[in-house]
Amino acid sequence: MGRLVFRRLLATIPVLVLVTAGVFALIHLTPGDPIDVMMAESVDDSVKANLRRELGLDQPIYVQYATWMRRLLRGDLGRSIRNGEPVIENVSRRIRPSLQLAALAMAVSLLLATPLGILSAARRNTSVDRVGTTFALFGICMPNFLLALLLIFCFGVKLRWLPISGYLDPLEDGWPGLRSLILPALTLGLALAAVVTRTLRSSMLEALGEDYVRTARAKGLSEWSVIRGHVLKNALIPVVTVLGLQLGTLIGGAVITEYVFALPGVGRLVVDAVFARDYPLVQGVVLLIAIGFILSNLAVDLLYGWIDPRIRYR
């Protein structure tokens, strides 16, 4: 298996080259440049020209890409044009809220989906199942900015139970920090819960149809001990897959949630960087997101193959 991992990792290199070249080309094709944005109200053309030269923005594209690549191979992701800080620092500052939000969202989804999924499968075609499936459908089909709107309105403005904007670090500020993340975690988590419910339900139905379950039942074991004993473990595997695959999306893709709730996360970082044409920051963040995505996929695949003895790579 070690060889497999190594081969997979090796294969990611051309992928990353493609991703970075792609985003480089794309972002340089967009009209506008970071100097214009930073100095919008300034009349000083010579200052702008100087800055452009200093940052190497006057060079042809392939030269700029080669320079960036060379720096990258030395481990230097460059500096943000907007605030002059190293890209790595910008990202590491924003990764914590994103990770915390993702973790909470997954926790919320598991909390909701596990009982619903199990019950729906165990009591299939009854009203419980109907409720579970409806809930799952609801979560998948609801646009999340709409959900965020409603949650803010209901819990933040009308009931005033929870804060609606801003971020406090739960690791530093404990309960207030957790409170600041509840509404955004619910927004993301409800949709995720819907997916997990469906996955859990269908994988449980599959597992419940297995021969060994029939045997266990024939032996007289109760439904619940059957589920608890064998079925759940096997049924959770696809759930792990789904959650793992969603991790990358949760971190880089929770942009709208981060915007609406004013959370300083990685999603907003990259979108703001695109709007500001902050080339090094866009490059760096996209690369890191891609690496994260690939690694989490690899981890899920390995976990999948390891947990389920029936599944082996050819």
Next chain:
Amino acid sequence: MRSSAPDANLYRRDFLQLCALAAGAVAPTMAARPASAQTTPKKGGTLRVGFYLEASTMDPHLSGSKVDRQIYHNIYEPLLTLDVKLGIKPGLAESWQQVEPKILTLKLRKGVKFQDGTDFNAEVVRFNFNRMKTEPKSVRKGEVASIESVDVVDPHTVRINLRRPDAALLATLTDRAGMMVSPKVIQERGAELERNAKGAGTGPFEFVEWVKDDHLLIKRNESYWNKQGGPYLDRVRYRPIPDDTVKLQSLQAGEIDVIDYVQPRDVAGVRADKNLVELDVPSLAAFAYQLNQTRPPFNVKALRQAVAYAIDLDQIVKGVWLNVGVPANGPVPPTSWAYDKTIPPIKRDLAKAKAKLAEGGKPSGFPFTITTANIPINVQEAEVIQAQLAEVGIQAKIKLVDAATQLSDGNSKNFDMISYQWSGRPDPDGNSYQFFKTTPGTSLNWSGISNSQIDAILDKTREVSNQAERKKLYSELTRLLQEELPMIYIVHPIEPKAFSPKVQGYEPIPDGMMRFKEVWLK
């Protein structure tokens, strides 16, 4: 420009007068005034402010964004300041004298110290101006371009030698170009000043910390030189909340105490809300569209005029801006001394519009594209304009762009009609010169206008120092601009601010900057 003496209590009365003036365009605003002259201010508390954007740098010489200025006016101080009527008042300079047209002498306040303990004196002033002119990334270069050199006459007197007469310089010194930064901090910290401004200013508050993307904290300066009237607050905490709706909701939910701008659509609701206090602050800003004179269709003056006559300013200000703003007659805002209320904004006249269309060779209309920023109110306004123009057969297409693309299109003159928002400067020069003076190459003169008459007036306004004379010149300019139409001005927005009822003592100055020295919490 003459020497003057300070009169600190005049501005409170003037403010009431100013609001009475502004009330002509806006419904009752005074009912919700947070200030209360009778009760005694209390020391203490943290004021939580919600802004739509984050600051970009703490170095006033390198700053190009409007949000930075909000914070600067609390931790730094300029040489001169503004009163409620946008008149020039003493700041760190006690008095000034225009000895000759090209020499300005400033007498500096004695006994002022920077928050890091160093003295404020003439040498500091010279150091600061030098930095503005020579620092490679300085954004103030253009603003102080008329300054040739600065001499230290004695520890509390500076002489500024000008390259040419500059009537607008005094007003420029009330903002970032006049802000004094501690040389010790600059020398010791260098580029780190952009993120850490501890001890760098002389203002009523001092910088504490800036946690990027989260909050910026300033605290009361206990050794501030002017303890009269404040500062009372312990701390002020700025938070960026990019979403307007969420920003207002945060205020409603009690998570923050102040927001810098209430969208026109929310103003009525905020006024009706008994738990909030709303204050209309007339601003220097202008909302306009630049018309590209360097290519068809708007290289033809008659067609520009046709569009101007077909647009219904009153309907836009009423229907889109919900009267949170005043229809504009040109670049000079109503809050300015140079405003000429005898010149009306261009009135809609469909007959004239059609006549101009015929004159321009397009009697049945013509197509063009409106490039506008992707902000809800811009979108709405563009939609309304599109419908208004359609009534005379002009087919406008709307193209939404993000800020970077808008700047790029504007700078490269790749547009027909492009939206332009200018935050405004206290001196009318700052609202006009760079937009209308013939300028080769890239500049803020996006329309590409090159009119010798306009050029002559613009130059004269800088040479002439008598305010009455300058006002006449600006009236002439406004009339010419309504004729030539490099820009179609729509509205001078009012910037409504909203507060929690705990906030007391806020006195707005029409430059839109929120100064918290006199604010206290109940």
Next chain:
Amino acid sequence: MAGSIRGSGIAEPATAVARPSLRPAVRGRRWEILRQAARTRLGPLGVLVMLLAVTVALLAPVISPYDPLKQDLGHTLGRPDRAHLMGTDNVGRDVLSRMIWGTRVSLLAGFGSVALAMIAGGILGLLAGYAGGQTDGFVMRLMDAVLSFPPLVLALALGAVLGAGLGGVVIALGVVYTPTFARLMRGQVLTITTREYVEAARALGAPGWRVAWHHVLPNAAAPIVIQASLSVAFAILAEASLSFLGLGVQPPGASWGSMINAGRGYLQQAPWIVFWPGAALFVTVVGLNFVGDAVRDALDPRLRK
């Protein structure tokens, strides 16, 4: 997952991930048939919803009570009444008319982008599956690269390059969904070409394209259609999310998503601006999900008999 552009992406993550080396577990038949029975009630319902949406879109000029662009600044944010069944928006336009015309835009975004993805992904998947070796490796690396690319950045950048209109969004979404279809097609090619009758056909000298046409495509049709219906649902939701950032149909045109975003600021004063397009969005997406589920259950060969 609603809201992220890619959605949960794959039809049934546990089984439809078309990696030929992973064999899905054999299902118990009894449970599958029952599930199929439970769902067929909803399948036709979903089809009905889709037909309704398509009909509305096609008949928009006929059934729309007002011109969706006609403003009435004297009657903004009007409550729903007999004249305006769903009220008016912030410049006085009739919400019902805008919703009807918006159906066209939303459906176009959904079907257009998925059509693009199906064609591009299908071709790439066929190519990879057939050519094998280096080509396969390259194509799959390319698809991995697209998958690892943050979809929002792609949409934003394309929007800035191509102009912010609907075209950019359709292309961006098409690119984002291509890898899913490519993988699906490739998996089908690999599974089917290893079947004995296909190997026999090839041994007998049948050309590759013939095999593709007669054997691969018909078999691939099922999972692709299932995936397509779900992707259309996500694409419609994604278009709504992208309008939040200013991408998609340009004003004064409307899509359900852009109406929701424009109406967001008026939630307290005029909730109908958000409610009706939101409901339309929700119902359509739910309908698509029903269809997808029903198609999968009906066409899944394991469930037959």
